[in-house]
Amino acid sequence: MTEHFVAPPLWEWYIVWYFFLGGLAGGAYLIGTLLRLVGDPRDEGVARLAFLVAFPAMVICPLLLTLDLGRPSRFWHMLIDSRTGVPNFKYWSPMSLGAWALLFFGLFATLSFIEVVFKEGYARNAPARGIASLMSGGFGRLLMIVGAVLGLFIAGYTGVLISVSNQPVWSDTWTLGGLFLASGLSVAAATLVILARGRSDTASTEGKLSRADAFFILLELILLVAFFVTLGALASRLLAPRWLVLWALVAIGTIIPLAMTRMRSGRRGAPVLAGLLVLIGGLALRIVVIFGAQM
Amino acid sequence: MARTVAFFTDTTLCIGCKACEVACKEWNQLPGHQPTFLDSFDNTGRLDEQNWRHVQFIERGTPQGTVAWSMMSDVCKHCALASCMEVCPTNAIIRTEFDTVYIQPNVCNGCRDCIAACPYNVIGFNQDTGLAQKCTFCYDRLQQNLVPACAKACPTESIKFGDLSQMREVARTRLKVVQDQGVPNAQLYGEKEYGGLHALFLLTDKPEAYQLPRAEHAVLPSRNNVRGYLGSAVTAVLGILGAVIAFRQRGEG
Numbered sequence: 001m002t003e004h005f006v007a008p009p010l011w012e013w014y015i016v017w018y019f020f021l022g023g024l025a026g027g028a029y030l031i032g033t034l035l036r037l038v039g040d041p042r043d044e045g046v047a048r049l050a051f052l053v054a055f056p057a058m059v060i061c062p063l064l065l066t067l068d069l070g071r072p073s074r075f076w077h078m079l080i081d082s083r084t085g086v087p088n089f090k091y092w093s094p095m096s097l098g099a100w101a102l103l104f105f106g107l108f109a110t111l112s113f114i115e116v117v118f119k120e121g122y123a124r125n126a127p128a129r130g131i132a133s134l135m136s137g138g139f140g141r142l143l144m145i146v147g148a149v150l151g152l153f154i155a156g157y158t159g160v161l162i163s164v165s166n167q168p169v170w171s172d173t174w175t176l177g178g179l180f181l182a183s184g185l186s187v188a189a190a191t192l193v194i195l196a197r198g199r200s201d202t203a204s205t206e207g208k209l210s211r212a213d214a215f216f217i218l219l220e221l222i223l224l225v226a227f228f229v230t231l232g233a234l235a236s237r238l239l240a241p242r243w244l245v246l247w248a249l250v251a252i253g254t255i256i257p258l259a260m261t262r263m264r265s266g267r268r269g270a271p272v273l274a275g276l277l278v279l280i281g282g283l284a285l286r287i288v289v290i291f292g293a294q295m
Numbered sequence: 296m297a298r299t300v301a302f303f304t305d306t307t308l309c310i311g312c313k314a315c316e317v318a319c320k321e322w323n324q325l326p327g328h329q330p331t332f333l334d335s336f337d338n339t340g341r342l343d344e345q346n347w348r349h350v351q352f353i354e355r356g357t358p359q360g361t362v363a364w365s366m367m368s369d370v371c372k373h374c375a376l377a378s379c380m381e382v383c384p385t386n387a388i389i390r391t392e393f394d395t396v397y398i399q400p401n402v403c404n405g406c407r408d409c410i411a412a413c414p415y416n417v418i419g420f421n422q423d424t425g426l427a428q429k430c431t432f433c434y435d436r437l438q439q440n441l442v443p444a445c446a447k448a449c450p451t452e453s454i455k456f457g458d459l460s461q462m463r464e465v466a467r468t469r470l471k472v473v474q475d476q477g478v479p480n481a482q483l484y485g486e487k488e489y490g491g492l493h494a495l496f497l498l499t500d501k502p503e504a505y506q507l508p509r510a511e512h513a514v515l516p517s518r519n520n521v522r523g524y525l526g527s528a529v530t531a532v533l534g535i536l537g538a539v540i541a542f543r544q545r546g547e548g
Contacts, residue, residue: 002514004414005506007343009407031538039542070405070425077385077404088386092517095408096384152531160523164516165411166378171519177527185534208541215537219530 023184108147253281343419375490
């Protein structure tokens with residue numbers, strides 16, 4: 001373990017929710033893209049739902065980040081050097097990289113959202129038609145793939161960001177990027193399972209989503225074990241009594257949904273319940289990792 | 296006039312008078328925190344946005360069974376390889392013409408990434424201004440060819456100021472004197488850490504007793520970039536693979 005004497009950066013609720021929604025937005029965009037690329041035509045309903053979910057989740061992210069700044073009016077300093085006016089880009093600083101990734105992911109999430117809004121018949125104007133036709137062709141697929149890669153980055157880089165510090169716990173493990181990514185994918189799949197109940201064209205995809213989520217949860221559990229192994233004795237800091245309720249929620253939000261998928265419960269509400277537990281677990285994980293290292 | 300400056304803080308001469316803390320606050324117009332009493336003589340607590348010098352009062356046992364104080368006036372180390380500067384996404388943290396590390400208050404947007412990066416617990420977040428703040432090495436005084444306020448005020452010359460090469464020389468000479476006087480644990484801190492610090496310290500105990508990471512622990516945040524992204528990339532590939540397998544299976548209904 002590296003021995004440092006570091007003050008907490010006071011990253012609190014805005015950051016917790018950003019990490020959660022970033023994972024949801026990026027994960028949903030990837031799921032939507034993959035459903036279109038490798039699924040069958042009956043999966044289009046859930047794919048559309050995924051793009052409809054990714055956009056609002058993405059829009060909230062920069063707002064949360066801006067509100068968290070000490071000087072919100074200077075949010076643009078993340079992208080532009082305020083002294084020279086030239087773009088600020090430090091690939092070795094995940095916060096700098098993330099600001100750019102969020103900007104570009106926002107562009108792709110917006111395009112896909114408009115496309116779906118048009119196809120669903122909510123907007124019929126000429127710009128929406130143009131975007132829908134752009135996104136429907138082969139070039140549109142390419143755009144979607146680039147958006148999905150950016151979505152993956154958004155879902156995972158947050159863990160790398162806190163690792164690229166000297167903060168005990170965060171900087172003592174390589175697992176946080178993967179852990180947040182796996183959890184983000186799982187949260188996105190769970191959200192889509194829940195919201196799919198509101199549509200009539202999603203029945204054939206629900207099972208696929210649940211199976212994918214089971215795999216994401218498995219990945220998350222493996223990374224959770226790796227997280228504690230890499231922390232070694234330092235893990236005791238995160239296992240203090242005050243955090244045990246949150247860890248219990250993380251356990252409930254992973255193990256129970258996984259078991260429910262395995263058991264293939266015939267009850268109609270079971271996938272929704274499993275999805276809700278995943279959402280609670282995903283949020284609890286971010287709360288305990290973010291607050292736990294700072295106290 | 297560009298020059299490479301440094302502090303040399305000789306803890307064996309510190310008497311804990313806190314003149315450095317007061318002079319720093321006076322010059323830099325730092326109001327300080329509300330005082331708290333009845334804790335210890337070290338009621339400053341830590342370096343932060345209001346305390347750019349902090350006299351540590353460290354109690355330690357002596358071979359005679361009594362308790363002795365070690366005092367050290369701590370300050371930003373103005374590292375040659377600065378963790379804060381490395382992560383700062385806005386380029387608010389710059390290296391000045393004096394080779395010091397300076398947070399530009401007109402550029403900083405208060406993201407606080409630097410606070411999580413600083414391995415010396417130096418930077419604090421000012422809730423009133425919304426900015427990250429720390430010692431400026433009295434940048435304005437340096438520009439006028441003046442000695443930083445803390446070094447100027449120190450009555451015992453525990454805090455010395457000068458060119459880096461000169462300070463290293465003074466520090467080595469002083470180390471030899473102190474060792475010859477029978478302080479075997481005396482050691483210099485700051486020659487190797489983070490590419491060489493611009494605040495050197497003569498210590499009489501191991502660095503961690505003064506909340507200073509040992510040389511082998513003086514590592515930069517960017518060390519975690521590759522392994523962090525690699526972990527994410529492997530997870531991404533596995534996640535995509537799992538999703539593809541799940542999505543290619545025949546759906547029900």
